[in-house]
Amino acid sequence: MIVELLLQQLVNLLSLGSLYALIAIGYTLVYGVLRLINFAHGDVMMVGAYIATFALTRLPWPAAFGVAVCGTALLGVAIERAAYRPLRTAPRLSLLITAIGASLFLENIGIVVFGGRPLAFPAIGLFDRVLHIGGISLPLLSVWIPAGTAVVLAVTFWIIYRTRTGMAMRAISRDRETAQLMGVNVNRVITLTFALGSALAAVGGIMWSIKFTSITPLMGVMPGIKAFVAAVLGGIGSVPGAALGGLVLGGLEVLFVAFLPELSGYRDALAFFILIGILLIRPRGIMGEDLPE
C-alpha cells in the first residue's frame, strides 16, 4: 500500500515537475541570449492556450496545436519589436520594467477580449484517458508531458549547439558587440530567439491547459512565477538547468503536500521560500554559469 502511494506520488511529481520544466526552458532561453527576465512569458503562455482553445473548435488537434504554436511565436516577435527592441541599449532596469508592462498589457487585453470568466479547454480523448495499473492510476497525460518536455529539450539543444543560429545565439549571449562586429545579424537572431521562446511557452500553455482545463486571462501569472523560480533554481540562462529546476521544484511541491498535508495550502509560499534560499546560498543555481563581476 505504502509503495503504491509513493509510486502514485512519483507519477504526480513527474507530471507537475516536467510541466514546470517545459515552461522554464522557454523562460531561460530568452534570458540566456538577451539577459532579460521576461516577466511576460507566463502571459504569452496564456495567449497560446487561448489560441489553442479557439483553434480546437475548428481543427483537429495536431493542426490546432500547430496554429497555436505559430501564432504565439509571432506574438513573441511582435512583443520583442514593440516593447524590447527600442530599449536594446537602455539600462537593464528599463528592460525589466517594460517586461512587467508587457505582462500587464497582455493580461488586461486578455480580460477585455476574452472576459473574466474561465473557458474550458476542449477534452482530447488521447490525452484524457487514465490507465489503472494495480493500485496506481496513470493518467496518460502524465506520460505525454514528460515525453513532450524531453522532445522540446532535445530540439532546443539541437538548435543551440548544432545550428548556425544557435551558434549566433551563444555568441550574442557571450558578447553582443563583438558578435555584431563578426557579422552576426543580432536583430535577426534575437527575433528568432523570441519566436522560439514563445513557441515553447505555447507548448507549455497547451500542456498546462490539457492538465488543468481552466483557461483564464490571469492563468499565466502563477506558472510564470514558478518558471522563474525553476529557472533561477536550475541556474538562469542554462537550458538543462531550467529542466532540472522545474523537476526539482515540482518534486518539492508534491513531497511537501504529500508529507505535510496540514501545510498543503502553502505550496506557493514554498516556491518563494526556495527562491529566497537559492539566492542566499547559491545565486547562480544548480547548473548555472559563474556570474561575471
Place this chain on the structure above:
Amino acid sequence: MINLLLALSSFLVTADPALPEKAKVGVVLSMTGDTAAFGDMTWTGIQIAKEMKPKVLGADLELVLVDNKSDKIEAANAAQRVVQRDKVIAILGEVASSRSMAISSVAESKKIPQISPSSTNPLVTQGKRYVFRACFIDPFQGQVIANFALQNLKAKTAALLTDIAQDYSVGLSNYFKTTFEKGGGKVIKELRYQTNDQDFSPQLTVLKGTPPDVLVITGYYQEAALVSKQARGLGLKSTILGGDGAEAPELLKLGGEAVEGFYFSTHFDEKSATTAIGRKYVEAYRAKFNKAPDALGALGADAYFMLAEAIEKAKSFEPEKIRDELEKMKGFEAVSGIISMDEKHNAVKSAVVKKVEKGEFVYVTTVNP
C-alpha cells in the same frame, strides 16, 4: 414679477426637499479573476432587478460597478473609491466572504450601509452596524450538507478539502465537521489548498488508501471542478459534496463528466420560487437568457430589492435612515424567499440541495432552518 418667481422657486425647492433625481449605488463585485463567474452572475441579477424596479421614490438608482479582480485588497480599494469619488448611498457586494469583510471595514468607518448578496460566513455581519446580507449563514449551510451526507447518502466517513485563503471555506468546513461528527460520522482527513491552486493530485493521493464515503470541498467552483476531475483520474469513487460556492456553469464546463453526481447546497432554484416577485424574476430571466436562473443572480436581485425597500420605508436617501430600515426588515417578500433580519443582520431562509445530472443542475430537496 421677481417676487413671484422667488416665491415660485422657493415653493419648488420646498416641495420635495430631500429627494434628488438620482442616487448612486456602489456595486463591488469580482468581474475578473478566480471567481469572475460569481461577479458576473450577481451583476446580471442586479441588472434584472433594476429593470424590474428602476426608480425608487421617483429617483433613478444609478449603479456604479467596480471590479475587485477577486482580490481582498482590490475590494477594499473599490469600496473606498465608490464612497469617496461617487458618493454612493449604499454598497451592494461581495459574493466571497473574505472580500465582503474587506468592504465592510470601509462601510463601517464611512457609515454607509452594505448589503452582501451571498456571503455566508457569520463574521461578515457579526458586530457590524452597517452590514447586512440577503442569504443564510454557514452554520446552517454546514448542517444542511452534513445532514444530507448522513441521512440521504448514509455516509459514515468524510474527507474535507478546505481553501485556507477563503473565510467562507474555512468556516463551512468547521461547521460541516461539527454536525457530521455529532451525527455519528467521522472526518478521516482534513486537506487544505489555496485559491488558485490547480494541482490537487498530491492531496487526493493521500486518500487513496482509505477512501472516504464523501469528499467535501468547501471552496469555489473552479477548484471544485478540478478536484472532481483529479479525484476521478486517481480512481477515487467517493461522492463529492460542496456548498453554494460550487454553483456556476463553470463547474459543469470545467468538470465535465467528473462532476456527475456532485451534490451542493445553495440558496435558490426556480422550483423553489415561492414569492410573486420570485416568479416574476424567473420569467424575466428566462425571457432574457432562455435558461434557468441561478442562485447568485437571485440573491443579487434581492440585495437590490432590499435596498429599494429600505429607501421607500425611510422615505429618504440618507445612509443612516436606510440602515435603520434594513435592520427593521421583517417578512419582506424577495426573489429567493421571505427575508427577515435577525439581530445579527442575517436573513433566515431555507436552503436548496442540487445535484449535477447529465451536465445540468437538478433540484433535489429544500431544507428549512
